[in-house]
Amino acid sequence: MTAPVLSVRGLSVRFLMPSGRRIAAVTDAHFDVAAGECLALVGESGCGKSVLASALLGLLPANAQAAGGAYLGDVDLLAADERTLARTVRGRLIGLIPQSPAAHLTPVRTVRSQLEETVVALTGTRGRAAVRQAAEAAAERAAFPAGHLDHHPHQLSGGLAQRAATALALIGNAPLLLADEPTTGLDRDLVHHTVDELRRQVDVGRRALLVITHDLAAAERIADRMAVMYAGRIVEISDATAFFGLPGPRHPYSRGLLGALPERDFIPIPGMPPELGDLPDGCAFAPRCERATPTCTTLPAAAAGLVCHHPHVTEDLRA
Ligand SMILES: Nc1ncnc2c1ncn2[C@@H]1O[C@H](COP(=O)(O)OP(=O)(O)OP(=O)(O)O)[C@@H](O)[C@H]1O
Numbered sequence: 598m599t600a601p602v603l604s605v606r607g608l609s610v611r612f613l614m615p616s617g618r619r620i621a622a623v624t625d626a627h628f629d630v631a632a633g634e635c636l637a638l639v640g641e642s643g644c645g646k647s648v649l650a651s652a653l654l655g656l657l658p659a660n661a662q663a664a665g666g667a668y669l670g671d672v673d674l675l676a677a678d679e680r681t682l683a684r685t686v687r688g689r690l691i692g693l694i695p696q697s698p699a700a701h702l703t704p705v706r707t708v709r710s711q712l713e714e715t716v717v718a719l720t721g722t723r724g725r726a727a728v729r730q731a732a733e734a735a736a737e738r739a740a741f742p743a744g745h746l747d748h749h750p751h752q753l754s755g756g757l758a759q760r761a762a763t764a765l766a767l768i769g770n771a772p773l774l775l776a777d778e779p780t781t782g783l784d785r786d787l788v789h790h791t792v793d794e795l796r797r798q799v800d801v802g803r804r805a806l807l808v809i810t811h812d813l814a815a816a817e818r819i820a821d822r823m824a825v826m827y828a829g830r831i832v833e834i835s836d837a838t839a840f841f842g843l844p845g846p847r848h849p850y851s852r853g854l855l856g857a858l859p860e861r862d863f864i865p866i867p868g869m870p871p872e873l874g875d876l877p878d879g880c881a882f883a884p885r886c887e888r889a890t891p892t893c894t895t896l897p898a899a900a901a902g903l904v905c906h907h908p909h910v911t912e913d914l915r916a
Pocket residue numbers: 612620622640641642643644645646647648649658660811873
């Protein structure tokens with residue numbers, strides 16, 4: 598296997614609240630993403646997905662404390678200073694595909710001028726003609742039509758705004774693309790389109806892609822591997838084909854997430870996720886888990902991409 602582009606090792610993030618409360622937003626995350634691979638990070642709202650992404654980008658708020666390591670090439674993202682993050686990480690090592698492209702684009706300037714500015718800032722290209730050509734090439738890579746380059750963001754459809762934002766994210770040729778909810782608010786056709794464009798960047802550009810999403814159908818379409826997060830912890834990492842097909846997810850929570858989909862069983866997981874400021878000592882999912890036993894008051898050891906005392910194994914799935 599090729600060396601990973603991103604290696605996350607024991608990453609934890611705590612928010613310290615004025616009341617003295619500590620919020621455990623991310624706990625002990627371990628994963629890799631390789632070139633030419635897409636890892637989808639899924640889980641219910643508030644489970645810590647965006648906080649994890651912010652930690653990688655060095656964009657945590659001042660009341661956050663991060664521990665552990667996150668390595669991209671020879672840069673430890675958690676230890677890097679703001680100057681390194683601004684000059685070499687954001688845009689150059691990590692291309693960020695934003696959640697709401699319309700808000701990410703500058704409203705008063707054309708797409709062309711924003712692309713050109715980013716070309717100058719990130720690639721060192723100089724000279725009007727060369728910059729113009731590089732901006733047009735970036736648009737083309739994201740399938741943004743040349744005929745719309747002189748439009749302002751408000752003149753673009755949701756799909757074209759997404760492609761403009763993707764074009765911007767690709768300019769620095771970053772080895773890692775990070776997309777936080779890239780398909781939120783888009784209709785199904787556009788979801789497919791956006792996801793397929795991102796997948797193309799992985800396949801053609803041999804980039805690593807970490808995509809954060811609520812949308813399991815989008816994840817199924819794009820991901821090679823699935824990471825499922827619950828109450829700040831990644832509880833399962835599995836091959837996407839096995840996860841969505843047979844034998845299916847191994848963690849009871851992951852099975853619940855899939856089973857809640859309208860196109861599957863349409864049965865919601867009972868109960869609510871716990872408060873991240875008041876997590877139990879043992880497995881945080883136990884109160885909602887139909888397989889819970891007395892051992893679940895202790896924390897399960899992580900093994901083979903699973904944090905669970907009683908995962909589903911292939912034998913019970915056949916029964
Ligand atoms: N600045 C902050 N101060 C304190 N707590 C915070 C702060 N930012 C986020 N949190 C808490 O961290 C937890 C994780 O939030 P996060 O935004 O990562 O969730 P998420 O999984 O991305 O959810 P969604 O799917 O809704 O985007 C939440 O409980 C949130 O309240």
